[in-house]
Amino acid sequence: MIQLENISRRFRADEIETTALADIDLVVEAGEFLAVMGPSGCGKSTLLNILGTIDRPSDGVYRFEGEDIARAPEARLARLRRDRLGFVFQSFNLIDELTIRENIALGLAYRTMGSAEKRERVTAAMDRVGIAHRKDHHPHQLSGGQQQRAAIARAIVGDPKLILADEPTGNLDTENGAQVMNILTELNGEGATIVMVTHSPAHADIAKRTVHMLDGRILTSARRAA
Ligand SMILES: Nc1ncnc2c1ncn2[C@@H]1O[C@H](COP(=O)(O)OP(=O)(O)OP(=O)(O)O)[C@@H](O)[C@H]1O
Numbered sequence: 001m002i003q004l005e006n007i008s009r010r011f012r013a014d015e016i017e018t019t020a021l022a023d024i025d026l027v028v029e030a031g032e033f034l035a036v037m038g039p040s041g042c043g044k045s046t047l048l049n050i051l052g053t054i055d056r057p058s059d060g061v062y063r064f065e066g067e068d069i070a071r072a073p074e075a076r077l078a079r080l081r082r083d084r085l086g087f088v089f090q091s092f093n094l095i096d097e098l099t100i101r102e103n104i105a106l107g108l109a110y111r112t113m114g115s116a117e118k119r120e121r122v123t124a125a126m127d128r129v130g131i132a133h134r135k136d137h138h139p140h141q142l143s144g145g146q147q148q149r150a151a152i153a154r155a156i157v158g159d160p161k162l163i164l165a166d167e168p169t170g171n172l173d174t175e176n177g178a179q180v181m182n183i184l185t186e187l188n189g190e191g192a193t194i195v196m197v198t199h200s201p202a203h204a205d206i207a208k209r210t211v212h213m214l215d216g217r218i219l220t221s222a223r224r225a226a
C-alpha cells in the first residue's frame with residue numbers, strides 16, 4: 001500500500017537546519033498494523049505527517065497504492081486524504097463549538113453522498129466506538145477517553161483504507177487506552193491498514209510489527225511472533 005524510498009525531511013528555521021527524517025525506507029502492506037516507537041524528537045510525528053500527506057518530504061519517493069505522490073498537486077492530496085485516510089491525534093483535535101455528532105460528521109465533509117447516508121454513517125461510527133449517548137454534548141463535557149473515541153469515530157466515518165494514529169492512547173488511562181486499542185484492532189481485523197505511533201511497549205505488542213526510530217532513522221523492524 002505504501003512505499004517510502006530514501007525519504008528525508010529537513011526543517012529550516014533562521015540559519016539552523018534540523019534533519020527530522022533521513023533516508024527512510026519503509027514498506028507498509030495493505031492490512032498491516034504497524035507500531036512506530038522511539039524517543040521524543042526522533043521523527044515519529046514527522047513520519048506520520050508525511051504518510052498522511054499533511055507534510056511533504058524534502059527528498060525521496062512516496063508511493064501510495066503505486067502512485068508517486070511526493071510531489072503531487074495539493075488538490076490530488078486533498079482528495080486522497082478525503083477518500084482514503086483517517087487521522088487520530090494524541091490531543092483529539094475536536095472542535096468545542098460543535099457537538100460530538102457534528103464533530104464526527106466533519107469526517108464526511110466534502111464527500112458527495114446524500115445527507116441521509118451521512119447521518120447513517122455518523123450514527124454507525126458513534127455506535128461502534130460507544131459514544132452515541134454523548135452525541136449532543138460538546139467535547140469539553142466528555143472524559144478524555146470519550147473524546148478520543150469520538151476522534152476515532154471522526155477518523156473512521158469515511159471508511160478509510162489507512163488509519164494514521166499519533167499516540168492515540170498517550171493521554172488516556174490504562175482502561176481507556178485498552179478500549180482504544182480494541183477499537184483499532186477490530187478495524188485492522190476488518191481490513192484497515194494502521195500505522196500507530198506509541199510510547200507504550202504493551203500497545204506496540206498488539207500491533208503486528210514495530211519499527212524503532214532514532215535520530216530520524218529507522219533502526220529496526222520486528223514482526224510479532226505469531
Ligand atoms: N515544523 C517544524 N519546524 C522545525 N523543526 C521541526 C518541526 N517539526 C518537527 N521538527 C523537529 O524535527 C524533529 C522530529 O520531530 P517529531 O515531532 O517528528 O518528533 P517525535 O518523534 O514525534 O517526538 P515526540 O515523541 O516528542 O512527539 C525534532 O527535532 C523537532 O524539533
Ligand SMILES: [Mg+2]
Nearest residue numbers: 044045046166
Ligand atoms: Mg510526536
